[in-house]
Amino acid sequence: MAESVYKIVELVGSSPNSWEEAAKNAVETAGxxxxxxxxxxxxxxxxxxxxxxxxxxxxxxxxxFKYLGKE
Amino acid sequence: MAESVYKIVELVGSSPNSWEEAAKNAVETAGxxxxxxxxxxxxxxxxxxxxxxxxxxxxxxxxxFKYLGKE
Amino acid sequence: MAESVYKIVELVGSSPNSWEEAAKNAVETAGxxxxxxxxxxxxxxxxxxxxxxxxxxxxxxxxxFKYLGKE
Amino acid sequence: MAESVYKIVELVGSSPNSWEEAAKNAVETAGxxxxxxxxxxxxxxxxxxxxxxxxxxxxxxxxxFKYLGKE
Amino acid sequence: MAESVYKIVELVGSSPNSWEEAAKNAVETAGxxxxxxxxxxxxxxxxxxxxxxxxxxxxxxxxxFKYLGKE
Amino acid sequence: MAESVYKIVELVGSSPNSWEEAAKNAVETAGxxxxxxxxxxxxxxxxxxxxxxxxxxxxxxxxxFKYLGKE
Amino acid sequence: MAESVYKIVELVGSSPNSWEEAAKNAVETAGxxxxxxxxxxxxxxxxxxxxxxxxxxxxxxxxxFKYLGKE
Amino acid sequence: MAESVYKIVELVGSSPNSWEEAAKNAVETAGxxxxxxxxxxxxxxxxxxxxxxxxxxxxxxxxxFKYLGKE
Amino acid sequence: MAESVYKIVELVGSSPNSWEEAAKNAVETAGxxxxxxxxxxxxxxxxxxxxxxxxxxxxxxxxxFKYLGKE
Amino acid sequence: MAESVYKIVELVGSSPNSWEEAAKNAVETAGxxxxxxxxxxxxxxxxxxxxxxxxxxxxxxxxxFKYLGKE
Amino acid sequence: MAESVYKIVELVGSSPNSWEEAAKNAVETAGxxxxxxxxxxxxxxxxxxxxxxxxxxxxxxxxxFKYLGKE
Amino acid sequence: MAESVYKIVELVGSSPNSWEEAAKNAVETAGxxxxxxxxxxxxxxxxxxxxxxxxxxxxxxxxxFKYLGKE
Structure with a gap:
């Protein structure tokens, strides 16, 4: 629904092999x-x-992430 | 008090009508x-x-937000 | 499909009333x-x-816009 | 005339209703x-x-604003 | 020749595998x-x-791209 | 008219002599x-x-440039 | 370990005396x-x-901070 | 009152001892x-x-500073 | 003297011939x-x-410019 | 030791295969x-x-790099 | 050859006459x-x-400049 | 002399006490x-x-630093 509120979070992933894998790690941990x-x-x-x-x-x-109104 | 620590959070609000309403939604959910x-x-x-x-x-x-020292 | 190529275009819309209307004009002309x-x-x-x-x-x-490979 | 010198000034307007009104206030006070x-x-x-x-x-x-050579 | 005029275009390519492949797709579609x-x-x-x-x-x-003087 | 939609284009001009001439070439080719x-x-x-x-x-x-609604 | 995921958080500290003390307050509250x-x-x-x-x-x-996979 | 218009001014202060003192000089001259x-x-x-x-x-x-409508 | 306070002002000069002349006009009007x-x-x-x-x-x-403490 | 002085240098590496290899080339040449x-x-x-x-x-x-005080 | 490593250096040239001459001085000293x-x-x-x-x-x-692996 | 060419270098100093001391260390090592x-x-x-x-x-x-034409 358009009215939901989201919260932007900056994550850092890492990998010995590539930036693609590093970024994937960050995203999928939060998946x-x-x-x-x-x-x-x-x-x-x-x-x-x-x-x-x-x-x-x-x-x-x-x-x-969907923001649930508490920090 | 001057010595409090705050945490900066980036929220995204939305509205079918205007950016003012979108921003208000974000702020007031966290209000x-x-x-x-x-x-x-x-x-x-x-x-x-x-x-x-x-x-x-x-x-x-x-x-x-006031930061309470745990993440 | 994931492999399509897109081209980013910067448009300027205007309106006597609001930035929302201005932005809408730009987007919907290109709609x-x-x-x-x-x-x-x-x-x-x-x-x-x-x-x-x-x-x-x-x-x-x-x-x-979907990019069709010619300029 | 092309050779006039201008001075750029940053103003802040505000309004309880919208950013358009806020911006208008700033501009028209200086109008x-x-x-x-x-x-x-x-x-x-x-x-x-x-x-x-x-x-x-x-x-x-x-x-x-037109700059008149004194600060 | 030095006097040619160019036009800068921003393309977006994508790939399920890597950013290198994504960038290659964008460039080579326009190649x-x-x-x-x-x-x-x-x-x-x-x-x-x-x-x-x-x-x-x-x-x-x-x-x-070489710019041919019409948009 | 205020409601026209424009499209912003980035051109690169060049000249053996000066940046003024380079910029002029870009602008006047598109003139x-x-x-x-x-x-x-x-x-x-x-x-x-x-x-x-x-x-x-x-x-x-x-x-x-005036945007004519097709890309 | 290289594969851990981290979350970046922006804190604001303050002090009546110096920016060093302000920054220290922010960091050490989170320490x-x-x-x-x-x-x-x-x-x-x-x-x-x-x-x-x-x-x-x-x-x-x-x-x-070490990111534990929930927000 | 919300509707006042302000003008943003960039000042440079200096001090032989610290950036805090330099910034204080700038602000308090304008105080x-x-x-x-x-x-x-x-x-x-x-x-x-x-x-x-x-x-x-x-x-x-x-x-x-409060902007008084003349430059 | 190191402790003077300065105010930064942004001027726009123009010239039919070159950016050097345009910049010179701005600076020397304020000279x-x-x-x-x-x-x-x-x-x-x-x-x-x-x-x-x-x-x-x-x-x-x-x-x-040297800042004289009034706006 | 905390008091050492460092010098920041910007290197450009390249590779026919990937940006990871390009970056590695730059870093390891300087290694x-x-x-x-x-x-x-x-x-x-x-x-x-x-x-x-x-x-x-x-x-x-x-x-x-550790800066040795001569350029 | 694609695998060479380069080092980016920022130079400042100056001229009493024009920015073109200033930039030329910087580049050609390093030429x-x-x-x-x-x-x-x-x-x-x-x-x-x-x-x-x-x-x-x-x-x-x-x-x-071509980077020769020592600083 | 106006025609000298300079090279810009970015140094990092550090200090257990303050950013002023850190910056001083960087500058005075290169002094x-x-x-x-x-x-x-x-x-x-x-x-x-x-x-x-x-x-x-x-x-x-x-x-x-004064640039002496070799890297």
Whole structure:
């Protein structure tokens, strides 16, 4: 219904393999509450380094949840 | 008191009629916890379309809540 | 289908009465080609002045069209 | 005349009813000096809250005045 | 030749597998008119969700076409 | 008339001599359709290099065209 | 572990004395849940005024918490 | 009263000791006209250097004044 | 002296010939009050069009004036 | 040690296969001097085109090096 | 070769006459190392003032150099 | 001399006590080469956390060095 209120949440997922996997991890951890939603925006990409090598790819994604009026 | 800590939350309200009503919906759903606060900033406006027509106006607003130290 | 390609277009609508009407004008002029689309983002609001008064409210909106591979 | 110099000023208007009225208030208070000008850009929208409700809609608008060479 | 005029167009491609494939789809659909061009900038990445899962990766890319003086 | 809908287009002009000439090239190539319009905004300046020297100055400008409701 | 998912939260601390103290208040109120984290970014600084004087310095900081998959 | 119009002004204060003192200088110089206002936003921090050393900390702050309808 | 307070003002100059001349017009109209200052930043360039041709180049520049504590 | 000074450098890596590989190339070329560092931020993604096809994916990444006080 | 790594450097050139000359100075001082490169982006324009007059036009440009893996 | 070319470098200083000290550390480590320069801009502030407490304040500052034409 058009009048629902949503809350935007910024999550950070990570993966040793790719930004796609990192973003998927973030979205799917939150997935049960995301049933009705259609878009997750990427707000930032970075890499975790260890000993001068890439240890993980990380993606920040913004998703929205139905807001239930309490914080 | 000056030393309280607040948490900023981004909400999305919507309305079939106007962005003012959309923003009001977002703010007033959260209203009980917003008693002491004075400003809600608009961070984005968009429209939901259905069959090439505007079905809803949506407003993203940032409000802040007293932060109680647990997430 | 997921693999379709879209083209983002920025339109400017205007109205003597409100930004909602201005945005609606932009979207609905383009409406026939927008059947499948769901979101129109507002990228800028301004006003046209005449003799120190507001003559029109204008809204810039970004919509997307199916891209047919020629420009 | 093309060589005139203008000064850009950011005003904030407010209204209990709508952002259009808020923006109009800002522009028309300044209206006497704005005769030759054609555009007022909206740079920010927000709301003043009182007791968890929207008390006023506020619009920041940028207008320009003929600059007379003194500050 | 240096004096040619170009037009910048923002396309959105999508793919169930990766942002690279999504961006490639956008660029190569437009490819026939892009022969002389060398760079396509990514302006945004997001994901389409279905039932709380990632259904498609989408990439917005800016490419430019030779502008032929009519719109 | 206030209710017309416009479409914003970003063009890139270039010139071996100056950014003014580059911007002029972009605007005047599009000039026949721009009769009613008053402002062209510069969104980016760059230079094309050849052998470590400046071969062309380039200006990206945003202009708007009357939108005729088809893409 | 690289695959954990984090949630980014924006907090506002304040202090009558300095932005450092304001930021510290925000971070350390949230401190128990922040054990594993290493960086808090400042996203905005402002001041609360009373009677034309600075009553408090305020700092907005972004910290991240382990995300437990419910909102 | 909600309908007052304000004008936003950007001031730069400086201090040999701290950004807090620099911002305070800016705000309190303007203080007599700021009685009703509640927030001063920091828009930029920098340092003045002399002989490779920091000679002053400077803060740009945005405050707003009641606008009296003439420029 | 380090403790002076400055006020930042955005001026728009224009010229039929170049952005350099446009910016110079803005700065030098304000020049008498600018004696002690060293930098004027360009915040925007655009063009005024007439009949599909460039009628004037315009430059927005930010300069700062000694602030005398009244608005 | 907390008091070390770092220098931020923006590198561009490229790869025919993916942005992950492109970013890895940039980081690992610089890897010997990056031993102590933990994060590399992506500031831009683009593609090199040849004959209307994607010839390489490129990633701009910001890394930081211990600064040794000479340039 | 696609796999080379580049380093982006921001240079500031200046000229008493024009921004074109200022940008050219920056690029051509660096020219010997720029043989393979094709684009220099302008990131900022400003002016140096002396006695309320424009003493120099300055342009910040971003160029990239082949990165040799040491800092 | 107006025609010198400068190179902008972004340094990160840190201090257990304040952002002023952090910024000073960055600037003064580089001080010997900065003799002629007058401004260091702050581009970012953050904090290093250890065990949920602030271990260091960090400031990113942009300074410029005389550019000697080799990288």
């Amino acid at each position: 049960k509450s995301l049933q009705e939603l259609r878009i997750a925006e990427v707000s930032e990409l970075d890499m975790k380094l260890e000993d001068g090598k890439v240890a993980a790819f990380r993606a920040r994604v913004k998703v929205s | 009980k916890s917003l008693q002491e606060l004075r400003i809600a900033e608009v961070s984005e406006l968009d429209m939901k379309l259905e069959d090439g027509k505007v079905a809803a106006f949506r407003a993203r607003v940032k409000v802040s | 026939k080609s927008l059947q499948e689309l769901r979101i129109a983002e507002v990228s800028e609001l301004d006003m046209k002045l005449e003799d120190g008064k507001v003559a029109a409210f204008r809204a810039r909106v970004k919509v997307s | 006497k000096s704005l005769q030759e000008l054609r555009i007022a850009e909206v740079s920010e929208l927000d709301m003043k809250l009182e007791d968890g409700k929207v008390a006023a809609f506020r619009a920041r608008v940028k207008v320009s | 026939k008119s892009l022969q002389e061009l060398r760079i396509a900038e990514v302006s945004e990445l997001d994901m389409k969700l279905e039932d709380g899962k990632v259904a498609a990766f989408r990439a917005r890319v800016k490419v430019s | 026949k359709s721009l009769q009613e319009l008053r402002i062209a905004e510069v969104s980016e300046l760059d230079m094309k290099l050849e052998d470590g020297k400046v071969a062309a100055f380039r200006a990206r400008v945003k202009v708007s | 128990k849940s922040l054990q594993e984290l290493r960086i808090a970014e400042v996203s905005e600084l402002d001041m609360k005024l009373e009677d034309g004087k600075v009553a408090a310095f305020r700092a907005r900081v972004k910290v991240s | 007599k006209s700021l009685q009703e206002l509640r927030i001063a936003e920091v828009s930029e921090l920098d340092m003045k250097l002399e002989d490779g050393k920091v000679a002053a900390f400077r803060a740009r702050v945005k405050v707003s | 008498k009050s600018l004696q002690e200052l060293r930098i004027a930043e360009v915040s925007e360039l655009d063009m005024k069009l007439e009949d599909g041709k460039v009628a004037a180049f315009r430059a927005r520049v930010k300069v700062s | 010997k001097s990056l031993q102590e560092l933990r994060i590399a931020e992506v500031s831009e993604l683009d593609m090199k085109l040849e004959d209307g096809k994607v010839a390489a994916f490129r990633a701009r990444v910001k890394v930081s | 010997k190392s720029l043989q393979e490169l094709r684009i220099a982006e302008v990131s900022e324009l400003d002016m140096k003032l002396e006695d309320g007059k424009v003493a120099a036009f300055r342009a910040r440009v971003k160029v990239s | 010997k080469s900065l003799q002629e320069l007058r401004i260091a801009e702050v581009s970012e502030l953050d904090m290093k956390l250890e065990d949920g407490k602030v271990a260091a304040f960090r400031a990113r500052v942009k300074v410029s």
